[in-house]
Amino acid sequence: MKEGKKILRDAWNSHDGPIVLATSDETGVPNAIYATFARLLDNERIVVADNYFHKTRANINRGSKGSVLFLTKEQKSYQAKGSIEYLTAGPIYEDMRQWVDPKHPRIAAAVLSVDEFYSGAERLI
Numbered sequence: 520m521k522e523g524k525k526i527l528r529d530a531w532n533s534h535d536g537p538i539v540l541a542t543s544d545e546t547g548v549p550n551a552i553y554a555t556f557a558r559l560l561d562n563e564r565i566v567v568a569d570n571y572f573h574k575t576r577a578n579i580n581r582g583s584k585g586s587v588l589f590l591t592k593e594q595k596s597y598q599a600k601g602s603i604e605y606l607t608a609g610p611i612y613e614d615m616r617q618w619v620d621p622k623h624p625r626i627a628a629a630v631l632s633v634d635e636f637y638s639g640a641e642r643l644i
Contacts, residue, residue: 524562526643527599527636531559533591540567540629542578542585542603550574556619557587560611565599565631568615570623579605579629587631601634 541551552575556568565587569576579585586600606612606628615628636644 524644527597527633528559528562530591530595530597530638531565531589533593534589534597535592536590538565538567539588540575540585540631541588542575542583544574544578544583545581550578556615556623557589558615558618560630563633565633566611566615567629567631568619568623568625569605569627569629570619570625572626572629575629576605576627579603585629585631595638598637599631599633599635600637601632604630604632606630 537553537555538557539551540554541549543549554567556570558566560566584601585603586598588596588598590596611630612628616625619625633644635642
């Protein structure tokens with residue numbers, strides 16, 4: 520598992536542009552959004568700032584699992600999947616408020632705990 524976390528960290532450190540965060544509603548209907556404010560936390564969790572979530576926030580609050588899709592500078596795609604925690608207080612939330620431009624609402628920090636990590640069909644974690 521340590522090698523997998525290194526692969527996640529190395530891929531994330533080369534990510535380029537916005538990420539796609541996907542969730543699903545209670546009937547399984549997917550919802551995907553672009554997010555520009557996202558960070559890797561401790562090599563196993565990805566923090567995405569909730570600036571303008573609507574359906575995504577509702578899905579997370581209903582217990583939806585999620586995925587984060589991103590491209591690297593080399594145009595290689597990666598997808599992380601796992602459970603999502605929605606934080607409106609605490610150290611992770613306060614940290615997110617520091618790195619997100621204050622012109623955005625910074626409502627909450629959505630934290631994806633990475634259970635699975637893929638590059639294409641290849642499972643890396």
